[in-house]
Amino acid sequence: MITQIPLVYYLALAAALFCIGSFGALSRRNAIAVLMGIELMLNAVNINLVAFWRYGAADPLVDQAGIVFALFVITLAAAEAAIGLALIIAIYRSRDTVNVEEINLLKW
Amino acid sequence: MDVSTIIAQLLFFLVAALTLTAAFLTVLARNVFHAALALVGTFFGVAAIYLMLEAEFLAIVQILIYIGAIAVLILFAVMLTRGLMQHDQISFNHQWAWVALVVGTLFLGMFILILQVPWLQSGAAVTADTVPSLGQQLMTTYLLPFEVVSVLLLATLVGAFIIARE
Amino acid sequence: MVQNFTLFIPLLPFLAFAIIVLLTRNNNRLSALVAILSIVAALMLSYGVFLEALSEGAELAANPFYGAPIAWMPFGGMTINFGWYVDPIGAAMLFMVPTVCLMIFIYSTAYMRHNHVDEHGHPHAEDDPRYARFFAYISLFTAMMLLLVVSSNLLQFFIAWEVMGFCSYALIGFWSFRGRKEHHIDDAQVGRARGAAIKAFLTTRVGDILFMTGMILLLITLGSLDFNKMYDPAAMNNMLAGLAQPLPGVEWPVVIALLIFGGTIAKSAQFPLHIWLPDAMEGPTPVSALIHAATMVSAGIFLIIRAYPLLEFAQQTSGPAMQIVAFVGAFTALFAATIGLAQNDIKRVLAFSTISQLGYMLAALGIGAFVSGSFHLLTHAFFKALLFLGAGAVIHSIGTNDMFKMGGLIRKMPITGITFFVGAFALMGIFPLSGFWSKDEILLDAMREGFYPHAGMSQDLFLQIIYLMLAIAAFLTALYTGRQLFLTFLGKPRDQAAYDHAHESPVAMWAPLAVLATFTVFLGFWNTPFAPAFFHFVGEGGFMGLPPFEHSEFDPIALTNMLVSTGIALSGFAVAWGLYGFRPIQAGQPDPLARLGFVWKILVNKYWLDELYGYKINLDGTAQPGLLIRLVGAFMRLCAWFDRNVVDGLVNLAGWLSRILARLWGWVDTHIVDGLVNATASVTGEIAEWWRTMQTGNVQNYALMAMVGAMAIAILFLLRSFT
Numbered sequence: 001m002i003t004q005i006p007l008v009y010y011l012a013l014a015a016a017l018f019c020i021g022s023f024g025a026l027s028r029r030n031a032i033a034v035l036m037g038i039e040l041m042l043n044a045v046n047i048n049l050v051a052f053w054r055y056g057a058a059d060p061l062v063d064q065a066g067i068v069f070a071l072f073v074i075t076l077a078a079a080e081a082a083i084g085l086a087l088i089i090a091i092y093r094s095r096d097t098v099n100v101e102e103i104n105l106l107k108w
Numbered sequence: 109m110d111v112s113t114i115i116a117q118l119l120f121f122l123v124a125a126l127t128l129t130a131a132f133l134t135v136l137a138r139n140v141f142h143a144a145l146a147l148v149g150t151f152f153g154v155a156a157i158y159l160m161l162e163a164e165f166l167a168i169v170q171i172l173i174y175i176g177a178i179a180v181l182i183l184f185a186v187m188l189t190r191g192l193m194q195h196d197q198i199s200f201n202h203q204w205a206w207v208a209l210v211v212g213t214l215f216l217g218m219f220i221l222i223l224q225v226p227w228l229q230s231g232a233a234v235t236a237d238t239v240p241s242l243g244q245q246l247m248t249t250y251l252l253p254f255e256v257v258s259v260l261l262l263a264t265l266v267g268a269f270i271i272a273r274e
Numbered sequence: 275m276v277q278n279f280t281l282f283i284p285l286l287p288f289l290a291f292a293i294i295v296l297l298t299r300n301n302n303r304l305s306a307l308v309a310i311l312s313i314v315a316a317l318m319l320s321y322g323v324f325l326e327a328l329s330e331g332a333e334l335a336a337n338p339f340y341g342a343p344i345a346w347m348p349f350g351g352m353t354i355n356f357g358w359y360v361d362p363i364g365a366a367m368l369f370m371v372p373t374v375c376l377m378i379f380i381y382s383t384a385y386m387r388h389n390h391v392d393e394h395g396h397p398h399a400e401d402d403p404r405y406a407r408f409f410a411y412i413s414l415f416t417a418m419m420l421l422l423v424v425s426s427n428l429l430q431f432f433i434a435w436e437v438m439g440f441c442s443y444a445l446i447g448f449w450s451f452r453g454r455k456e457h458h459i460d461d462a463q464v465g466r467a468r469g470a471a472i473k474a475f476l477t478t479r480v481g482d483i484l485f486m487t488g489m490i491l492l493l494i495t496l497g498s499l500d501f502n503k504m505y506d507p508a509a510m511n512n513m514l515a516g517l518a519q520p521l522p523g524v525e526w527p528v529v530i531a532l533l534i535f536g537g538t539i540a541k542s543a544q545f546p547l548h549i550w551l552p553d554a555m556e557g558p559t560p561v562s563a564l565i566h567a568a569t570m571v572s573a574g575i576f577l578i579i580r581a582y583p584l585l586e587f588a589q590q591t592s593g594p595a596m597q598i599v600a601f602v603g604a605f606t607a608l609f610a611a612t613i614g615l616a617q618n619d620i621k622r623v624l625a626f627s628t629i630s631q632l633g634y635m636l637a638a639l640g641i642g643a644f645v646s647g648s649f650h651l652l653t654h655a656f657f658k659a660l661l662f663l664g665a666g667a668v669i670h671s672i673g674t675n676d677m678f679k680m681g682g683l684i685r686k687m688p689i690t691g692i693t694f695f696v697g698a699f700a701l702m703g704i705f706p707l708s709g710f711w712s713k714d715e716i717l718l719d720a721m722r723e724g725f726y727p728h729a730g731m732s733q734d735l736f737l738q739i740i741y742l743m744l745a746i747a748a749f750l751t752a753l754y755t756g757r758q759l760f761l762t763f764l765g766k767p768r769d770q771a772a773y774d775h776a777h778e779s780p781v782a783m784w785a786p787l788a789v790l791a792t793f794t795v796f797l798g799f800w801n802t803p804f805a806p807a808f809f810h811f812v813g814e815g816g817f818m819g820l821p822p823f824e825h826s827e828f829d830p831i832a833l834t835n836m837l838v839s840t841g842i843a844l845s846g847f848a849v850a851w852g853l854y855g856f857r858p859i860q861a862g863q864p865d866p867l868a869r870l871g872f873v874w875k876i877l878v879n880k881y882w883l884d885e886l887y888g889y890k891i892n893l894d895g896t897a898q899p900g901l902l903i904r905l906v907g908a909f910m911r912l913c914a915w916f917d918r919n920v921v922d923g924l925v926n927l928a929g930w931l932s933r934i935l936a937r938l939w940g941w942v943d944t945h946i947v948d949g950l951v952n953a954t955a956s957v958t959g960e961i962a963e964w965w966r967t968m969q970t971g972n973v974q975n976y977a978l979m980a981m982v983g984a985m986a987i988a989i990l991f992l993l994r995s996f997t
Contacts, residue, residue: 004116005160007227012219013124013157017131017150019215024135026211026978027204032185033140034974036147039178040131043154046166054161055231064242068250070166074173075257079264081178085185086272098189101201104971207978214985221992 127153327365335815447471465895481540488533525592542574559666600640607633643719708798752846765858
């Protein structure tokens with residue numbers, strides 16, 4: 001498979017996924033949907049990491065930094081999701097909304 | 109271009125198309141629940157991409173953590189906040205057009221950039237199973253980051269509990 | 275090793291002072307007892323030190339008892355210590371001061387009880403209303419004199435000196451409190467005492483300032499005030515080399531020596547600052563004895579003794595310091611003796627004789643007769659204390675100071691009279707009393723140096739003049755002392771009431787007189803020309819780094835001098851007899867010497883010096899400042915007028931102008947400066963109003979901007995890497 005699919009394909013896919021995720025994170029009103037956009041962005045990054053590991057490492061067995069890094073990103077994503085959702089629940093309890101536009105306390 | 113190449117590339121495009129479609133659905137779906145389901149689809153697609161990149165362990169982790177844990181967590185959150193996002197409400201904020209412009213520009217720029225760089229065409233062959241050596245490296249070379257991440261998870265656990273508590 | 279307890283000698287009377295002031299001030303007998311016990315203890319201790327010093331002999335001069343255990347004022351590179359320094363002359367002072375003070379203390383217990391005749395005609399005695407306080411003061415006075423004698427450095431010396439100044443003020447003005455009519459102290463006496471106290475304090479203050487200035491300069495130039503290392507030859511030469519000359523052609527040593535001598539001039543009542551001392555007679559008589567014999571005025575002489583090496587150094591290197599001292603002393607001796615002739619107050623005669631005798635001592639020190647001057651200091655203390663106490667007994671007995679109201683008192687007061695005669699003959703210099711030996715020694719030194727120079731040296735005119743002045747003073751001394759004797763104790767009573775009232779003093783008063791008379795008779799044999807034991811003790815070891823003093827053997831010159839001075843004294847006494855004794859003065863008869871006319875007027879008015887620059891205290895208690903003081907006062911009033919009218923006017927004008935200017939500036943400030951400031955503020959505010967809308971509070975908004983920013987940075991990097 002490696003020899004038949006160029007690296008560019010993966011990179012293009014990752015870029016597209018990243019941009020879609022960014023769009024979701026920046027334009028959705030629902031806080032949960034924003035979080036989902038961020039997850040998409042993280043996945044795009046992970047695709048990049050793994051692709052570069054596979055194509056870049058001299059010996060993929062010995063040098064597994066890309067994989068390890070992706071693992072850490074997944075872990076952090078899980079942590080981020082847990083905290084983010086906890087925050088959303090907390091805000092929902094206190095303000096009765098998950099609309100990001102209404103959560104604008106840091107205002108002039 | 110031989111047959112296996114064609115098949116492999118077709119397979120890649122199929123998976124990529126599925127992933128991107130699911131991603132678009134995730135972002136665009138008016139109903140957050142639907143969006144969450146589409147997210148699960150996206151995660152599956154990414155797991156498939158990992159498989160194609162011969163990162164089997166990561167593919168399994170992707171399914172276990174993202175779909176088994178994160179996606180389910182998100183579904184729970186959606187259900188806890190249910191009834192707020194009605195169908196008739198606008199699901200995008202007022203800057204969405206600007207975002208679309210910026211993100212489109214970003215994609216175009218990155219795409220052009222990717223095409224212009226002479227990338228490596230192929231990586232070295234994987235001769236053996238990557239999982240044992242991965243495990244070994246996690247316990248030796250990457251022990252410190254590994255432990256740090258463990259502590260981070262613990263802190264997250266406690267933090268999430270405290271924040272979400274009544 | 276009594277010397278290690280030297281500092282306890284001044285401490286004991288000081289403790290008595292503290293105890294009386296703090297605890298026993300309401301009990302007169304107990305206060306007197308405390309004071310006397312403390313002085314007895316101090317006396318025993320100081321006799322111990324004195325005997326130990328005697329056993330050391332002339333060795334003591336090279337290795338004085340010295341200890342400075344209390345680091346008292348550390349500053350800069352040096353430390354001023356609190357300690358003791360006892361050399362032979364200090365030891366001799368330790369013999370003299372407590373002895374005389376003890377006698378005065380015992381005497382005071384009786385003297386401070388006043389005799390009255392109550393309304394029923396019964397005589398009765400009553401304590402002075404401030405009896406306990408009196409003993410507190412004289413204890414402090416004695417303590418400070420003793421501290422001064424044992425001081426290990428000049429600053430410690432100066433402190434004792436200054437406290438003595440205060441004590442003399444307090445004691446001279448002891449009767450300067452009102453409402454004491456029931457104690458027979460009238461308003462005139464209150465006024466006189468008050469004026470005299472202030473006069474004494476202020477006059478001595480002049481000298482104290484000079485002394486302090488000299489001491490500071492000494493500290494700067496010598497680098498030490500410690501007697502043990504002060505007159506180090508290297509440091510002394512440094513005085514010449516170290517600093518620039520104060521005036522062209524004048525060197526520091528002579529300036530410093532004369533400044534310190536200024537302290538002595540005031541404290542020991544030398545011309546021209548002697549004016550305080552006659553008025554100081556307003557104090558109780560024991561105080562006069564204390565001031566004039568044992569403490570205050572001796573302190574001034576003792577200062578010159580301590581500064582003697584400096585004087586000699588100054589004389590040798592930079593100027594006639596010692597000659598000035600000698601001349602001031604000799605002039606004062608003569609000058610005060612002439613005034614003494616014309617005084618009618620029994621104590622004032624003694625006061626002027628004190629001034630005169632102090633002049634003798636200074637003249638002796640000034641001509642280099644160190645040992646003679648020191649010895650005269652000792653003997654004079656005894657016989658002058660004796661004379662004062664005797665005069666006090668007379669005053670106490672008949673209640674007046676005026677000699678023209680006395681006469682024939684020896685029949686009523688035999689013991690007082692005889693002891694007074696002893697003291698008076700000693701003062702005149704009659705063989706073989708102590709005054710004869712000590713005064714004779716001074717005259718001998720002056721005569722030998724002046725008229726019989728060493729081989730190869732010419733006769734010294736200066737010393738001849740000094741000798742002549744001293745000799746004339748000796749004649750006058752004999753004359754006024756004889757006058758005093760004839761007017762007071764001999765002749766016929768001129769005031770019968772007072773005479774009838776007179777009686778012999780109680781034992782507490784005549785016993786001290788007897789003791790002092792004994793010392794007066796025998797002390798002189800300590801230093802006769804035949805057997806100069808005092809010289810061997812004090813002079814043979816040198817003094818504070820000076821080489822040993824020379825002493826000539828007994829020779830015809832000494833014999834000549836003895837005969838000459840005896841002749842002078844006897845002729846003075848004979849003249850007195852001719853004037854006052856041959857035909858005793860009757861009541862109402864004027865003084866025979868009044869025939870001198872204008873000269874007599876000058877003498878009676880003490881050369882009008884009080885009117886010139888002093889402070890004249892009248893008999894009725896009022897006082898007039900002297901001409902100089904009035905001139906200064908007028909000048910000050912002129913300055914005050916100038917200050918009020920001219921300087922204040924200028925100041926007010928400046929203030930008015932400032933206010934006008936301030937108004938102007940105020941307008942500029944409120945309208946132009948404030949306007950600018952306000953404009954800046956409002957512009958800033960407007961801009962801020964507009965810019966603050968950027969802060970939407972919308973997280974996604976911020977994130978979008980962050981993304982745009984990141985893209986911009988990425989584009990920047992890309993552009994850089996492509997070019």
